[in-house]
Amino acid sequence: MIPLSMTEAAAPRLLIIGRVATPIGAAVVAVDEREVLRALFFEEFEERMSRSLRIQYRTLPVETGPVPAPIGRALEAYFGGDGSALKDLHWMTAGTPFQKAVWNALMDIPFGQTLSYGTLAARLGMPKAVRAVGLANGANPISVVVPCHRVVGADGSLTGYGGGLHRKRWLLAHEGVLCADQPSLL
CATH class of the missing domain: 1.10.10.10 (Winged helix-like DNA-binding domain superfamily/Winged helix DNA-binding domain)
Structure with missing residues (x-):
């Protein structure tokens, strides 16, 4: 899993929200336009995710779309038992x-x-x-x-x-x- 520092990536211009099935329920995933993972919540907590994204990214435009293939494959591999499957995902968070x-x-x-x-x-x-x-x-x-x-x-x-x-x-x-x-x- 590769966190990106704020100096390594420009601020996002867009968030894309998609869903991926997991053995423990649908996950709602937010990525930016460069396919950097910004959030992953489970479906029944989607409103909490929306609040979190509003706090972190204010008025950034949000669209729905598919989960990028590399993220979907990594999650599928993790849930299939591959303990190293998530290590190469690029992710970034806003926070203190x-x-x-x-x-x-x-x-x-x-x-x-x-x-x-x-x-x-x-x-x-x-x-x-x-x-x-x-x-x-x-x-x-x-x-x-x-x-x-x-x-x-x-x-x-x-x-x-x-x-x-x-x-x-x-x-x-x-x-x-x-x-x-x-x-x-x-």
């Missing part, structure tokens, strides 16, 4: 410098692993900022690709997820992670 730092730190959590909010805060050099890290994590506009689902409670339990805890549970199980609130088969 702190939010961007948290979102970039999420990219360092490998497929099939989790991290607690406290550990993530410590990695950012702000061990007392656990709640702020949690809020930034929850504001992530590119779920699945920027893997906010890999952040769990200190005891390994599932905590909030913008796409619903059932999706977080599914994503972690898909990646081979057994969380504290899931029954063990042993």
Whole structure:
């Protein structure tokens, strides 16, 4: 997954919204005119995505269209079990410098692993900022690709997820992670 800095890409002129089917429900994807991923929400949270895009990009024109083939293929491969499928997607977010730092730190959590909010805060050099890290994590506009689902409670339990805890549970199980609130088969 390749985040682009603001110096690497000009501000978008247009957002294109499309849908892609996943095993956990339709995802609504926003890309700019250069096919840089700007948002990914699940369908029932489309209004939340619209609000997020209005906050981030103000009055930028929005059109509907197909999800670009490279993004669709990468998502299909990820949901098919390829843990590295999303790593080469170009994405960019608008947000505060702190939010961007948290979102970039999420990219360092490998497929099939989790991290607690406290550990993530410590990695950012702000061990007392656990709640702020949690809020930034929850504001992530590119779920699945920027893997906010890999952040769990200190005891390994599932905590909030913008796409619903059932999706977080599914994503972690898909990646081979057994969380504290899931029954063990042993």
